[in-house]
Amino acid sequence: MRAYSELSTAWIYKGNRQKGLEYCNQELSIAGASQNDTTRAMAYASMGDYYLSADEKLLAFRNFLEALQVAEKSNKESLLSDAWEHLSRFYSSIGEYGKAIDYRMMMYRQDSKAGRPLDVIRDMYSTGDLFTRSKQPDLALKMYEKAILFADSMHYDLLKVDPYFRIFNMYFNLHQYSKGYSYLMTHQSIVIFLQNMGYQYFLDQLYAMSMTELKKFDSAGYYFRRAEPDMDRKSNPEQHYNFYTAVGDYNIRKKDYPQAIASYLKAYRIGEEIKDLEVQETCAQMLDSVYSMAGDYRSAHLYNIRYHSVKDSLRDMSRDADLLKMEVENDNQRRERLAREEEERVEHRHNLQYLGFTIGLVALFVVLVMLGWFAVPAGFIRALGFVSFIFLFEFIILLADKSIQRWTHDEPWMVLMIKIGLAAVLVPLHHWLEHKVIHYLSHRKRVVTEKKIQSEAS
Numbered sequence: 001m002r003a004y005s006e007l008s009t010a011w012i013y014k015g016n017r018q019k020g021l022e023y024c025n026q027e028l029s030i031a032g033a034s035q036n037d038t039t040r041a042m043a044y045a046s047m048g049d050y051y052l053s054a055d056e057k058l059l060a061f062r063n064f065l066e067a068l069q070v071a072e073k074s075n076k077e078s079l080l081s082d083a084w085e086h087l088s089r090f091y092s093s094i095g096e097y098g099k100a101i102d103y104r105m106m107m108y109r110q111d112s113k114a115g116r117p118l119d120v121i122r123d124m125y126s127t128g129d130l131f132t133r134s135k136q137p138d139l140a141l142k143m144y145e146k147a148i149l150f151a152d153s154m155h156y157d158l159l160k161v162d163p164y165f166r167i168f169n170m171y172f173n174l175h176q177y178s179k180g181y182s183y184l185m186t187h188q189s190i191v192i193f194l195q196n197m198g199y200q201y202f203l204d205q206l207y208a209m210s211m212t213e214l215k216k217f218d219s220a221g222y223y224f225r226r227a228e229p230d231m232d233r234k235s236n237p238e239q240h241y242n243f244y245t246a247v248g249d250y251n252i253r254k255k256d257y258p259q260a261i262a263s264y265l266k267a268y269r270i271g272e273e274i275k276d277l278e279v280q281e282t283c284a285q286m287l288d289s290v291y292s293m294a295g296d297y298r299s300a301h302l303y304n305i306r307y308h309s310v311k312d313s314l315r316d317m318s319r320d321a322d323l324l325k326m327e328v329e330n331d332n333q334r335r336e337r338l339a340r341e342e343e344e345r346v347e348h349r350h351n352l353q354y355l356g357f358t359i360g361l362v363a364l365f366v367v368l369v370m371l372g373w374f375a376v377p378a379g380f381i382r383a384l385g386f387v388s389f390i391f392l393f394e395f396i397i398l399l400a401d402k403s404i405q406r407w408t409h410d411e412p413w414m415v416l417m418i419k420i421g422l423a424a425v426l427v428p429l430h431h432w433l434e435h436k437v438i439h440y441l442s443h444r445k446r447v448v449t450e451k452k453i454q455s456e457a458s
Contacts, residue, residue, distance in 0.1 A: 037074035041067045045086050057094060061328055064090055065335065077114060081107050088130075094328070097134035101127060117154055121147050125163045132170050140170055157189065164190050172206070172242075181210040201230035205243055212250045220250055241270045241279055248286065257294035264290060281310040357395055364388040397422065 048063035064086045071079035088103035108123035128143030144163040151159035164187050171180030184190060184206065194203055208223035224247055231243050248263035264286050271279030284307035291300035368388050371380070400422065408414035 037070050037076065038079060041070040041074070041079045041083065044070065045082060048086055048090070052090065052093065057090070058328065058331070061090055061331065065331075077110060081110060081119075088126075092130060092133065096328075097130050101130045101134075104130060117150070118159070121150055121159050121162075124150065125166055128163070128166055132166075132173070137170055137174060141167065144170075161190065161193060177206065177209040178213050181206050198230075198234070201227040201234065202239075205231065205246065208250070209246050212246070212253060215253070217250070217254050221254075224250060237270050237274050241267050244270070245283070245286075248290075252290060252293075257290055260290050261287065261294065277310050277314050281307060281314060284310060354399075357398075361388075361391055361395060364391060 044063045044067035048060045048067065051057070051060035051063060064083065067079075068083040068087065071083040084103040084107050088100045088107075091097070091100035091103065104123060104127045108120065108127065111119040111123055124143050124147035128140040128147070131137070131140035131143060144167045147163040148160050151157070151163070168180050168184050168190070171177070171183060184203075191203065194200070204223045204227035208220045208227065211217070211220035211223065227243070231239065235243070244263045244267040248260045248267065251257070251260035251263060264283050268280060268283035268287065271277075271283055284303045287303040288300050288307055291297070291303060364384070365388055368384055371384065404415055404418050408418065
């Protein structure tokens with residue numbers, strides 16, 4: 001089952017969704033014939049991943065919720081953690097970062113309680129990533145620094161690399177290049193790591209961007225030229241885009257508009273290749289401006305039209321995203337309503353049972369008292385009294401259980417201590433009260449008869 005899940009994830013990641021779907025279906029067929037919680041949760045999560053990759057987000061959400069429900073019923077920490085991670089990723093994909101952070105923090109609390117330090121650090125910096133995406137850099141920085149301090153407490157320097165990189169990337173994405181470069185230079189372990197991994201070109205690019213910000217154009221140009229060959233050979237499309245927009249910005253500041261146009265055209269083509277409308281929008285807007293600065297108003301007009309066309313497409317996508325959020329919220333509300341209705345049905349059923357217990361208990365004691373008026377064998381009264389008092393005190397304990405669980409939050413040692421104290425009071429009281437009542441009822445008829453004889457004799 002685990003193999004099918006991993007294969008499904010791998011094929012989806014490679015872009016072959018059809019192959020991924022085949023493995024998902026095999027998982028579901030196995031899960032359908034199994035009552036194993038792990039099998040079922042993994043199958044729902046894999047199907048959710050498939051729908052998410054196919055941009056069928058509502059179906060993805062429903063499958064992730066099914067995985068969560070299975071995990072909650074099983075109460076297995078590994079399944080809960082996996083379900084929370086999928087839901088965090090889902091909410092992040094639709095821009096609901098608040099809910100994504102909530103699920104990630106649930107993972108953090110569980111991992112902290114279970115004493116899993118590696119997972120705790122991952123939860124910290126992943127939460128920082130979500131704060132970064134939601135445009136809350138101060139909170140993001142706090143989470144990254146918290147992860148670094150935690151790694152320090154473990155004396156494990158390698159665990160600090162990820163948070164360091166994320167802090168640097170945060171400055172990079174905020175276009176605070178000088179600040180990012182200074183931060184990087186104060187943490188030489190990251191610099192050495194990048195150099196050893198063959199990423200010197202990345203450091204050169206960052207230095208060039210920092211020099212551009214400081215208007216040291218000669219130094220910036222030198223390091224851009226030095227970084228470009230390795231950048232072309234080693235980097236991915238996103239890094240290419242960042243490099244060419246940075247070079248374009250450098251040339252605009254130098255007022256070398258033809259070179260700026262050439263750089264932004266390369267960045268625009270990357271946006272077309274990876275079908276990223278936001279990249280195309282940014283580049284079209286910049287090309288409109290740069291062509292105008294260069295006096296080529298015809299080309300500027302062309303890219304102005306493209307800019308507004310892409311902007312309209314993004315607006316339509318934004319509306320679709322808003323509709324999706326409403327559908328997800330409606331789906332959540334429907335599930336919450338069904339869960340609330342089920343809770344109300346269960347509570348109503350329980351209340352009827354409690355009422356039945358109360359009526360039965362009252363009836364037993366009424367019968368027990370009435371037996372004291374008749375010539376009934378003492379053994380029968382004792383037997384009925386024993387049953388009645390067992391019923392009474394067990395009913396008291398049953399009523400107390402809910403309050404005990406609420407007060408103690410189901411903490412075993414606290415539940416045990418309270419129940420020991422309760423038993424220490426109720427058991428002696430039970431025996432004493434049962435003895436007194438049964439003794440009185442068993443002898444009541446004889447006492448009344450003796451009094452009647454004495455009255456007649458006098």
